[in-house]
Amino acid sequence: xxxxxxxxxxxxxxxxxxxxxxxxxxxxxxxxxxxxxxxxxxxxxxxxxxxxxxxxxxxxxxxxxxxxxxxxxxxxxxxxxxxxxxxxxxxxxxxxxxxxxxxxxxxxxxxxxxxxxxxxxxxxxxxxxxxxxxxxxxxxxxxxxxxxxxxxxxxxxxxxxxxxxxxxxxxxxxxxxxxxxxxxxxxxxxxxxxxxxxxxxxxxxxxxxxxxxxxxxxxxxxxxxxxxxxxxxxxxxxxxxxxxxxxxxxxxxxxxxxxxxxxxxxxxxxxxxxxxxxxxxxxxxxxxxxxxxxxxxxxxxxxxxxxxxxxxxxxxxxxxxxxxxxxxxxxxxxxxxxxxxxxxxxxxxxxxxxxxxxxxxxxxxxxxxxxxxxxxxxxxxxxxxxxxxxxxxxxxxxxxx
Amino acid sequence: xxxxxxxxxxxxxxxxxxxxxxxxxxxxxxxxxxxxxxxxxxxxxxxxxxxxxxxxxxxxxxxxxxxxxxxxxxxxxxxxxxxxxxxxxxxxxxxxxxxxxxxxxxxxxxxxxxxxxxxxxxxxxxxxxxxxxxxxxxxxxxxxxxxxxxxxxxxxxxxxxxxxxxxxxxxxxxxxxxxxxxxxxxxxxxxxxxxxxxxxxxxxxxxxxxxxxxxxxxxxxxxxxxxxxxxxxxxxxxxxxxxxxxxxxxxxxxxxxxxxxxxxxxxxxxxxxxxxxxxxxxxxxxxxxxxxxxxxxxxxxxxxxxxxxxxxxxxxxxxxxxxxxxxxxxxxxxxxxxxxxxxxxxxxxxxxxxxxxxxxxxxxxxxxxxxxxxxxxxxxxxxxxxxxxxxxxxxxxxxxx
Numbered sequence: 001x002x003x004x005x006x007x008x009x010x011x012x013x014x015x016x017x018x019x020x021x022x023x024x025x026x027x028x029x030x031x032x033x034x035x036x037x038x039x040x041x042x043x044x045x046x047x048x049x050x051x052x053x054x055x056x057x058x059x060x061x062x063x064x065x066x067x068x069x070x071x072x073x074x075x076x077x078x079x080x081x082x083x084x085x086x087x088x089x090x091x092x093x094x095x096x097x098x099x100x101x102x103x104x105x106x107x108x109x110x111x112x113x114x115x116x117x118x119x120x121x122x123x124x125x126x127x128x129x130x131x132x133x134x135x136x137x138x139x140x141x142x143x144x145x146x147x148x149x150x151x152x153x154x155x156x157x158x159x160x161x162x163x164x165x166x167x168x169x170x171x172x173x174x175x176x177x178x179x180x181x182x183x184x185x186x187x188x189x190x191x192x193x194x195x196x197x198x199x200x201x202x203x204x205x206x207x208x209x210x211x212x213x214x215x216x217x218x219x220x221x222x223x224x225x226x227x228x229x230x231x232x233x234x235x236x237x238x239x240x241x242x243x244x245x246x247x248x249x250x251x252x253x254x255x256x257x258x259x260x261x262x263x264x265x266x267x268x269x270x271x272x273x274x275x276x277x278x279x280x281x282x283x284x285x286x287x288x289x290x291x292x293x294x295x296x297x298x299x300x301x302x303x304x305x306x307x308x309x310x311x312x313x314x315x316x317x318x319x320x321x322x323x324x325x326x327x328x329x330x331x332x333x334x335x336x337x338x339x340x341x342x343x344x345x346x347x348x349x350x351x352x353x354x355x356x357x358x359x360x361x362x363x364x365x366x367x368x369x370x371x372x373x374x375x376x377x378x379x380x381x382x383x384x385x386x387x388x389x390x391x392x393x394x395x396x397x398x399x400x401x
Numbered sequence: 402x403x404x405x406x407x408x409x410x411x412x413x414x415x416x417x418x419x420x421x422x423x424x425x426x427x428x429x430x431x432x433x434x435x436x437x438x439x440x441x442x443x444x445x446x447x448x449x450x451x452x453x454x455x456x457x458x459x460x461x462x463x464x465x466x467x468x469x470x471x472x473x474x475x476x477x478x479x480x481x482x483x484x485x486x487x488x489x490x491x492x493x494x495x496x497x498x499x500x501x502x503x504x505x506x507x508x509x510x511x512x513x514x515x516x517x518x519x520x521x522x523x524x525x526x527x528x529x530x531x532x533x534x535x536x537x538x539x540x541x542x543x544x545x546x547x548x549x550x551x552x553x554x555x556x557x558x559x560x561x562x563x564x565x566x567x568x569x570x571x572x573x574x575x576x577x578x579x580x581x582x583x584x585x586x587x588x589x590x591x592x593x594x595x596x597x598x599x600x601x602x603x604x605x606x607x608x609x610x611x612x613x614x615x616x617x618x619x620x621x622x623x624x625x626x627x628x629x630x631x632x633x634x635x636x637x638x639x640x641x642x643x644x645x646x647x648x649x650x651x652x653x654x655x656x657x658x659x660x661x662x663x664x665x666x667x668x669x670x671x672x673x674x675x676x677x678x679x680x681x682x683x684x685x686x687x688x689x690x691x692x693x694x695x696x697x698x699x700x701x702x703x704x705x706x707x708x709x710x711x712x713x714x715x716x717x718x719x720x721x722x723x724x725x726x727x728x729x730x731x732x733x734x735x736x737x738x739x740x741x742x743x744x745x746x747x748x749x750x751x752x753x754x755x756x757x758x759x760x761x762x763x764x765x766x767x768x769x770x771x772x773x774x775x776x777x778x779x780x781x782x783x784x785x786x787x788x789x790x791x792x793x794x795x796x797x798x799x800x801x802x
Contacts, residue, residue, distance in 0.1 A: 029759060029761055030761070030762050033762075056777070056779065060403070060800055061402050061403060061785060061788065062778075062781050062785040062788055062789050063785060063787075063788030063789040063790075063791060063792035063793075063797065064403060064411075064788060064792070064797070064800050065792065065797065065798075065799045065800060066799065066800050066801055067799050067800065067801035067802045068802070069801045069802050070800055070801035080800075080801065081402075081403065081407075084801065085801065085802060086802070087802040089802075090802035091802070227802075339759070341758075341759065342759060344799075345799055346759070346792075347788075347789075347792040347797070348761055349779075369761065369777065370762075370763070370764050370777060373763070373764075373775070373776065373777040373779065374764075374775050378779060378780075379778075379779025379780065379781070
């Protein structure tokens, strides 16, 4: 495979536009003989596939189930083994926090401790999210900063929250401040590198302050933190691929992932129709669009076969509208599979559809896992989707004389 | 591809079981329009393939014909370019010798020399194996050791034998004690590294002693040695994949290869039915089983198309019994192809069949080379079969957040 530098050297600017529709967790598994994609009634996909090339893409490599981070990095053209996004960062992005390069992010749990600082419940009884919000508001008010480090706290679902430590000379090489098991004492974060000394001091002071502030809030009378991570330094899509890229996503995590690779995040509403409206409005201003559709993943993770089928059908109904924009390249894929049968992300390769004037055309009849397995694009690595899209947009020069 | 450490970090223990049936040299080539697999009548494979995913796996890379060593290492999940098994070791394993990490192994030939120490026949007239056995017994009796190094000698077929040099500070960086051509003088082993000095002295003393002991045994009145090799240090399947792995094979070489990666070798009989009986007896005690079937390779190497077909049919008859064990993952493949038309190992990718609750299902109708070429698993590297099997056994966690 070409190095990043080799690909960047081949980039040529053209006016052509690339529209990448990511149907999160698209791929599935057959239940009663047919997968979600096979069960869905999709007249528009069926028509589109006749003038498209298809294949199956491994997000990372065969058998490896990716998280949303590596899954997305790959389809954005970034090697998911080279660029890694820490847990704390992904959680912060998912919580809608705006990160800077001065921040260290961590995932937190409210927990219950006894008088001897022993953790008796790592989830503080899985409180209602509304209570979590009140507790986070209290922490924000009472602990705006530790020394010269600013704290940004954001509630999550039930007992979960995100925290950003924002300041100079912070470092994420810390162990989790989490004994992992109940019946054990709380533990402080420890340095994995001397450069993280200051951060460890701040983090541990913070956890002691949390204990003081929450002393009357049993069962949520302390916190544990894990997954310390800095915002990764990733070259932008503009630097690497010469693209003015825009992202349209209803969920904060996907907007955050897009921002990680330097995309402009466009303000949009709550529905797929809202997203398409946003796409229309901004279509003349960018040359790459990442359009994210979440429900295929949500219903897959819920194990809801029927609703995953319906969400595929919902996207299908919008295909004519997306085609009417006349992007030179229109690609559709998932960042990973989420079969209802597994109720989780899975290792199965993602169906990939590429539509352009120059894509070559398949003999396949439908856009499904099995049909993509015999597509002209074959089985390939998801990280190569970007070069395929760029090539079809005539944005890549010849390699070698 | 993920590094070994990255894969090991994703391992999670579950009670699920993986059964890997290796039909040695399975893949073939069409003669009169149909390959051995296509000619065989295989109702059970045909039924199994309908609920399985298939593909084609390159043992090493396209066009490269593997020996049994790299072929097996790959399907056990070890990069065959990183882990190499010396010729002497493979020969010793094939001869049924138990090696230790103190040993240097070599392959030997009995040969004929004239009074000037010139080799007149590198194979000493391709003697009957029975004579070889007598000569080896004599060497064992007369040369139990050289200095502080113990000798273990094992007869092979015709003029071939194996020898282990067992002692401290031995090293395999030696040239062959073999001029390769007839009409040339015998030559001593020479050091390729100063650390091999002691070994060179011992090896050359041994060859002089052999000449003395065999002086009356014309035409087998001397020996040549080549392929000096130490037992390789390979992390066990337990270390790398968290598997309690067991091997069932009728031939010593395959038992030896399994032992190299830390599998427990189960005692079994001479037939495939014996092997399955052994599998049944021990099924509750391990979570990975390597079941080796030899005849597909033997008949392929003999160029016996008909008998290779019949051996595929023999395995087919046992499929219901294997399925009745209800392993969560059941995989079938070859370590390499052995087309009857070539009478040898070949570079053709191996058909691979994966059966599990979550394997995804193909549209293919039979388990053959051509059908596997359009399977959902596509074309992939055999070393990735292990991650696919582990994923399907739900023994791998998600990569990245």
